Amino acid sequence: MFPYDYVHNHCMIDLRRIQVLRAVHQHGTVTAAAAALHLTPSAVSHHLRELARELKVPLVEPRGRGIRLTGAAHVVIEHGDAMVARWEEAESALEAYRSGAAGLLRMCGFPSAVAALLGPAAARLRAAHPGLTVEVSECETPTGFDLLLSTDADIAVLAPSEEFPYPGDARFDQRTLLNDRLDLLVPAGHPLTAREEGVRLEDVAHEDWVLPAPGSCDHHQRVVVFCAVAGFTPKVAHQVKEWMAVSAMVGAGLGVSLIPRTAPTLSEHGVVRVPLAGEPPLARRILTCVRQGSRDHPLVHNGLKALQEVADEVAAR
Structure with a gap:
């Protein structure tokens, strides 16, 4: 579930490189972005150079011992978020056609959400869809967003925190679960x-x-x-x-x-x-968070449905 190439005006753009640029903007340094995306710093730098070459604009410039993003880079990020979301929507439509009763669904959340919500939802999904593999991992809220962006998770169950992206963040679809x-x-x-x-x-x-x-x-x-x-x-x-x-x-x-x-x-x-x-x-408000455009993916839809059923039972206690 990772976007690949986008063709515009005879220029092939690798959308993974836009995700890398977005991660550098979010985390502030190449090293931190590399850690979040499970890449090496040299790989992150390579992606930035190649994206700049493809787009024919400089994306980073020196700043002290580090770098900072150029104005062009911020334009790319703004429009790149929409491109990535549209790719996720296209992929969701294709997967909906193929059906979502089998495959791998990865969910993550903070510890008490794992125990009270994710664990029971995973058991419910396994019973309803024997061909579906569900993986649950425990994480704190900031890490959950990195897992979504690196596609190491498809659904995150999170509680708002100071590091929580604002509701209009174009990368994520955030909705109240409980x-x-x-x-x-x-x-x-x-x-x-x-x-x-x-x-x-x-x-x-x-x-x-x-x-x-x-x-x-x-x-x-x-x-x-x-x-x-x-x-x-x-x-x-x-x-x-x-x-x-x-x-x-x-x-x-x-x-x-x-x-x-x-x-x-x-x-x-x-x-x-x-x-x-x-x-x-x-x-306290508990949210489900997915990558923008992926909520209707059959696997994600099934996971969110099971989570909502469990959350409704918790709320009725």
Whole structure:
């Protein structure tokens, strides 16, 4: 599923080279672009030289010890995104004609999405389409976009982050899969577990909290923002990132936390999930992301359909 050549005015353009140029623009250096695309720096430089030769315009110029893109390069990137998307659309149409019940589908996502969404969706696809091979890999959000661009993944399940491309990024088709509601996690026997009326976030304003360290992941900032809206700043007594570790710490009576419905906990930790009252519900948004133009590819379509079915079941809990 990688674009090859595009012919215009008797000039053969290798669209892979436009992807390489786009990667240099995104990552800032030839070395970083090479790592993201699984190429050597010399191969990236070769692609840039060949693309400049094909287009008869300079694409890079020296800047200190490195390089920077020329104005012509930015024009190529702007129009190249549309060319690559159209190629993906053409390929999707061809594959739709051939049918998509067999082949290789590669999906990736952050850890709790793998456990709650991608794993069950992969099992569902394997049962429905025995000829389909599904590969699932775990990754963080920024890596997911590199996997899509290098065609090492066809579907990424991601949560928005500071590195997340803006919604109008021409390379990606991003759509909401699930608004993953957040529950208050408290130790068994906590007074709020017996309250019959609705529990609100401000009810734990004076509690100790177990949260990831600032900057370690987006959940810390998400919780801080929700608490600020509720009128307080959480007193973070323990900085823990992994959900199982959060579950153990809360179960030991060391604090409370907010945890997504898709995140795992262990009953032996002695924790209770308490749903929060109020509108709108506190949630993190989970998206599916594919390369622009590839959403209707039969394999991708089947994968997205299975993911949506699993997500709908999670939302109904």
